[in-house]
Amino acid sequence: MSAQTSLPAEPPAIALPADHPRIQPGRIGVLLMNLGTPEGTSYWPMRAYLKEFLSDRRVIEEPRWKWWPVLNLIILSTRPGRKGKDYASIWNKERDEGPLKTITRSQTEQLAQRLEGLAGDRIVFDWAMRYGFPDVKSRIRHLQNEGCDRILLVPLYPQYAAPTSATACDHAFRALMEMRWQPAVRVAPPYHDDPAYIGALAASMRASLARLDFEPEVILCSFHGMPKEYLLKGDPYHCQCVKSWRLLREELGLPAERFRLTFQSRFGPDEWLQPYTDETVKALAQAGTKSLAIVAPGFSADCLETLEELDVENREIFLHNGGEKFAYLPCLNDSAEGMDVIEAVTRRELMGWV
Structure with missing residues (x-):
């Protein structure tokens, strides 16, 4: 390079208008998804949960004209009381929530700890329930607000089924349909023979x-x-x-x-x-x-x-x-063995992103 040759100057920084939408740096979201749990064991929380669950066309494939009267006039009048008593017998009274919610939260927290060294704070971990709360739609929006332009969905069902894995993804895809700027999405496959x-x-x-x-x-x-x-x-x-x-x-x-x-x-x-x-x-x-x-x-x-x-x-x-x-x-839950499985699935599906 001759003495007269100089490197091109750095382009000036672009100043965004004050009212420009906030832009986050690219991050990766990992969303663990499970079935769900009612918000309480009394009649109305149980009814709300059962209605959402049993109204899902992936779960009940009967024609609406045939199923709707049975659901609303019979099942939702009698079943919430009986199932509420069953839930009360296993309820986590300390946290006032179903055990599925307690365990899924712990699985997410432990996964975040295990993968902390993989990409630092570039990966954001969260969890959601297909029925009840926290719902899939709100958690996908949360991940996007955290700057995630790529999201890995991890349905926690070892075996694939339309009434479980598919309906969880349906819920996520419906949320994406409402987004102007959609993140890239991957879905972890079933791991029944892993x-x-x-x-x-x-x-x-x-x-x-x-x-x-x-x-x-x-x-x-x-x-x-x-x-x-x-x-x-x-x-x-x-x-x-x-x-x-x-x-x-x-x-x-x-x-x-x-x-x-x-x-x-x-x-x-x-x-x-x-x-x-x-x-x-x-x-x-x-x-x-x-x-x-x-x-x-x-x-x-x-x-x-x-x-x-x-x-x-x-x-x-x-x-x-x-x-x-x-x-x-007991199930694998958030035990060391259970976390080994979730970590293995997540690491494999993140390949190419991290």
């Missing part, structure tokens, strides 16, 4: 079984059910549940007759995925099985369907029909 998930489940189960004062003759692997019609329409949920069960059984080294697959929480008169958990529990007890354990690997956090339905209702079914020893093995 080695990190299977390994964490096996480690958690071994630890839980080691704390028991008995060795269960049979362990039921209970997944949330869905109408059989949804499977016939092409929903992959049943196939992914079966694969998770098979891989977990192989990891634990258990024979199929000792580690059985069942489906719980059926609702309404239609046929659901079988075999049913409650009927299996009853049949095992009546056939002479004296000790039983149940695990629910399809749930990333304990909730009403595990803490009340499995640990209370199915315990009573087993003991009242001749069983003697029963144990419910």
Whole structure:
């Protein structure tokens, strides 16, 4: 370079008008999403939660003309009181919230701590519920206001299903439709066969079984059910549940007759995925099985369907029909094993962004 040659001068800084919308630097949002919980156990909070949940076309696919009178005239008149009592039995009274909310918050806080060194404060972590609060729409707007022009959605459902994973994403996409400046979005796929998930489940189960004062003759692997019609329409949920069960059984080294697959929480008169958990529990007890354990690997956090339905209702079914020893093995929750899974999924899906 000759002495006469000089580098081009830096362009002058652009002064924005005083009324120009605030512009944040580029950041990445990570939003953990779970199903939801009512805001209280009394009639009106329960009714509001159930109405939002049971009005979702992804959950109930019946025609509106057929379903609407049943929902509004029958179910929302009777079910809030009964379900409110069930929720009250598992309620986190210290925080005045359902356990699903407590656990999802903790999962988010721990994930932020684990990934703090990945990109510093460039990643913003948050959580939302598909039904109830904090709602998905408000949290996506919050992430955008924090300067996130890229958002990773992480549905906390190991197995994909339209009434869970898809409806959570529907809610997020509806929020994006209302934004003038949309962030780029990724959705973490289901992780039903991820080695990190299977390994964490096996480690958690071994630890839980080691704390028991008995060795269960049979362990039921209970997944949330869905109408059989949804499977016939092409929903992959049943196939992914079966694969998770098979891989977990192989990891634990258990024979199929000792580690059985069942489906719980059926609702309404239609046929659901079988075999049913409650009927299996009853049949095992009546056939002479004296000790039983149940695990629910399809749930990333304990909730009403595990803490009340499995640990209370199915315990009573087993003991009242001749069983003697029963144990419910907790979900991964915010344990070290559970956080290993969420961290592995999040790290993988952030690749290329950080």
